[in-house]
Each structure stands twice: as C-alpha cells, then as structure tokens.
Amino acid sequence: MLLILLAYLGGVLTIVSPCILPVLPFVFSRASQPFSRSGLPLLAGMALTFAAVATLAAVGGGWVVAANQYGRWAALVLLAVFGLALLWPGLSERMTRPLVAAGDRLSQTAQGDGQPRVGASLLLGVATGLLWAPCAGPVLGLILTGAALQGASVGTSLLLLAYAAGAATSMAAALLLGGRVFAALKRSLGVGEWVRRGLGAAMLAGVAAIALGLDTGVLARLSTASTGGIEQALVNRLGGEPQGSAMAMSGGPSMMMQGSGAMMAAANGAGPSMMAANGSGTGSLPDQGEVPSLDGAVQWLNSPALTTAGLRGKVVLVDFWTYSCINCLRAMPYVKAWAEKYRDQGLVVVGVHAPEFAFERDAANVAKAVRDLGITYPVAIDNNYAIWRAFQNRYWPAHYLIDAQGRMRYHHFGEGNYAESERAIQQLLREAGAAAPVQDGLAQVAAQGVHQPADLSAVRSHETYLGYERAENFASAEPAVRDRATTYTAPARPALNAWGLAGQWTVGAERATLAGGSGGIVYRFQARDLHLVLGPGAGGKPVRFKVTVDGQAPGAAHGTDVAADGTGTVTDQRLYQLVRQSGEIRERTFRIEFLDAPVDAYAFTFG
Helix, strand or coil: CHHHHHHHHHHHHHHHCHHHCCCHHHHHCCCCCCHHHHHHHHHHHHHHHHHHHHHHHHHHCHHHHHHHHHHHHHHHHHHHHHHHHHHCHHHHHCCCHHHHHHHHHHHCCCCCCCCCCHHHHHHHHHHHHHHCCCCCCHHHHHHHHHHHHHCCCHHHHHHHHHHHHHHHHHHHHHHHHHHHHHHHHHHHHCCHHHHHHHHHHHHHHHHHHHHCCCCCCHHHHHHHHHHHHHHHHHHHHHHCCCCCCCCCCCCCCCCCCCCCCCCCCCCCCCCCCCCCCCCCCCCCCCCCCECCCCCCCCEEECCCCCCCCCCCCCEEEEEEECCCCHHHHHHHHHHHHHHHHCCCCCEEEEEEECCCCHHHHCHHHHHHHHHHCCCCCCEEECCCCHHHHHCCCCCCCEEEEECCCCEEEEEEECCCCHHHHHHHHHHHHHHCCCCCCCCCCCCCCCCCHHHCCCCHHHCCCCCEECCCCCECCECCCCCCCECCCEEECCCCCCCCCCEEEEEEEEECCCCEEEEEEEEEEEEEECCCEEEEEEEECCCCCCEEEEEEECCECCHHHECCCCCCCCEEEECCCEEEEEEECCCCCCCEEEEEEECCCCEEEEEEEEC
C-alpha cells in the first residue's frame, strides 16, 4: 500500500513538469463539455493505455517499445486530424470522408441530444496515453526497474496504474477548472469559436512538439529540475531507503529520450560512482533471518553448484558483483584477501555475478573476467537474477554474512567499511569454533590501478549512461535519435557533467554504437579518475582510440588502459580506466576519439 501511495503521488506531480505540456491541449479540448461523459472517459483511456503499454514494455522490452513507436505516429495523425477539425471546421468538409468522420466523432457532440460521445472521448484518451512521455523521476524509475529485474507482475501493473491515476487526478482538477474558465468566457465574451480554434492550434502545436521530439528532449530535461527533487524527497520520506549510491536498482533518470513504455534503470543519485553503507554494527550481529536459497544460477565457476544446506556449518560471505562495475572492482581486493586469509578458519566466499549489461550475461566473458581478476573462490552466474531476488538485493556490490547455523547476521551495501566487515567475519568464525585461532588483525590490502579507492573529496561527476534508457545531460547540437544511425556534433563548451557524441552513432537502449568511420565522445567532468565501459562492436575487431584532456595528451594523468600519449585499444567488453590524475583536481574536458568502427560505449564512472 505504501508503494501504491508513492506511485500515486509521483503521478500527481507529473502535471507540474514541462514535458507534460504537449499532452495538456488534448485534455483541455474537452474542458467545455460535461466531465462525466467527456473528460472522465478521456482521462481513463489515457491512464489505462499508459499502464498497459508500460507493463508490456517491462515484460517484452525493446520490441514493445518499437511497436509503440508505430502507435505514437498513428496517434499523432489521429490527433492532428482532431486539431484541424477544431481549428478550421470548414476544412473538415473538404477532406476525404473517412477523415471527416474521424474528425467529427472526436470534435463534435452527438446529434440529437447534444451530449458528447463517451466512445470518442475514450478513443482520444487512448491516443493521448500513447503519446504521453512521462516525466520519469525516482518513483517511475523504481517501478519499472523493479519490473525489469524481478519480472512484471500484477503488483507492477497496479503500481503503474496508480502512477497513471495520479497523473489523471491532477489533470482532472485542471480540466474541471478549465471548464469553468471556458464557460465564463463563453458567457461574458462570446468567444466560444475563438476558444475552439485556440484549442485546435494548441493541439497542432502539441502534435508538432511530439513529432519533433521536443517532448523527449528540451521539455524532458526541464522536467527533471522541476519534479525530480520533490519525487526523491517522497521516496526518502515514505520509503526510508538509505541515502548513498552503491549501485541501487531503484531511482529514476533524467532521460535524454523518453517515450510511453520506455524502460529505465537506476542512474540519478543511485549510481555506483559514489558509495553507500547499510551494515549492522558488529557489536551484537543480530539475527537477520534465515539465509535465502542459492539455487537458480545458470552456471558455477571454480566450484560445483553450492547449496545453502551444503554450506551449513561454514561462515559464508555472499558477494553480489558484476565485472564492469567500478565499485565492485574497488571492493574486490578486500573480498579476495578475506577469502584467502580466513579459508582455513572456515570462511567460504561465494561470488554472485548478476549482470548489468547484456555482454555481462555471456558466461565466457564472465569466466575470462574471473581469471583476469584472479578470483579463485566459487562464482555463481546469476543471469536470471534468481539469487538476486531471493536475497531481495538491490545493490552492486552487496555483502551478506551468514553464520554456521545458516542465519543472516550482517550485510553491507557498496564500498567501504572494510574493517567493520572483517571484524564481523572474525566474530562469526569464533562463534562457529574456527579450526584455527582467529586473530584480531585486519587484512592489509594495497589496491592499485582500477582497484584503488576513490578520492570522494574531489568527485563532482556521477555515473552517466549512454543508452537512451538511462541517459542524462546529453549536449550534442542534434537531438538524440533512438535506434537509428545519426550524425552528431560534439558540444564545443559543455557544462559540467554534460556530454555529447561526434560522428555517426546509433543510440540504443543501453549503449551508443559508433556506426561508421571515426567518431568521438566529449565529457566535462571533475574527478581524479574517469572510466568508460567499452566493447568492440559486432565481430570483435579491436578498436584503436586516442584520449585527450583539455585538448592535450593526458601525459602523467593517463589511466591504466591508456598510454601517456593518449593512445589505447578496445579489445574486450569491460570497464576501461582512461584518466587518473594527481595533484589539483578541477573541471576538465575529456575527449575520446575512436579511429575504427564499430565500437560500443555504455557508461562513464568516476572516482
């Protein structure tokens, strides 16, 4: 019930966001007619259509989104006809008979009793629901991300319907108020025909804005500033979630592109470029419940399949990670050190690899990463998120400690608190009667390269995705286009945390792909380290690149995957460290130029 209330309140806030503006003329076009037979069916059709399309998108993914694009264009045509009929009633008489009939059914009342057609209003609502590009904030991101990871369900549909109902409620209030305004205008000024034509012009302007992508570009970016903070405050107050930014599978992005049914995942305020802790104090290590099942992995590495029953009598550390996650990579040296130090005392470390990107579902990629990282403890490949869901996990990395009786005793989300975590391990080993004495000293870890802890005091840039599902702060001169090769121009002077593409790129749901020739990416950042998740395109051919910082070769500021002159090669699908600075950390402009194609770029992270 709390989540349903939160979803409803998030929907109510939608009306104060600029990206809803293209839809409002369609709603206000029924303001002068009886609400029960005109406005109510319109809003019901809009809410139900949005909830249905969003649910299908959560289930079916990209093909539903693509199908919905055809629905959007069909709805644009339908509403353009309606707008023309409102603006120039005489024009409808000169149109072809099917178009006249459609326009009349949507814009005129039924003959005889003078009452509006409920079916026409419902149809208009369906069309509006197809066009509605919701102002995606933390609330809607929470709903759709949960559906993406845990599977769509009746609960998901109820939450989406509650969100749509909230938006319909605020629009209904505006519609009722608008009806009184229009009635007053008709009584006092006799300008009913001008109101009608004004609505027609507004509707055509809305159709043009949607067709040109303004609703998902400029207006969507404005919407983030207007409602994102309010929605996040609602999430914090009602949900009681810990504030931090281990890779939380919740939250909502400011999207570069949106559309009805676009699927989202965490980005804004919940990305792994920062850290979050949610551990229990090690003084008492309270019982947190029975350990969930480890069943459901598609494959095990370094071990036969393990079970919770088979691990009884051992102290178990379960580490949720994914190999392109910078936070997971920075925590990895500590997990490896604990596995080695306490193995003889009875500690079993189990890595659960839950993928974020599609390439991380490839078992061969995971096996290579395990070898390259020197991981020798058992790793479950959890491509279906079966173990993730059993633990009700939402973070990368996440550490869960289980005692010898199979009870959960401690957990920690994100990086940091390594001393506390290790002391919890020591306490549980002592409780279990470790075969060898457990010393109080802590493991000495000297992490280097990509594993080195972040310098949080200097970080002002956050994780940024390049795929349209979670992208934000896109600043190329041209609007981003979904799933179609488009030539972009990089911004000359990007603002902090703004980024852009240069060359011919295809922006997909989770990545941007250099389609041909050479091309680049520009990002204005402030942090000691800059990382970018990259992979060679189809065929796996290595891709050469060159990096500059403020227009110069990085020199001593080069990352582990770049030479001092800025050159490097993309050979695998993984995270690449491209910049590591020393000394003064300030705003800088990063540019990477790819000399070959194709290449896939997924996400920036910082440290």
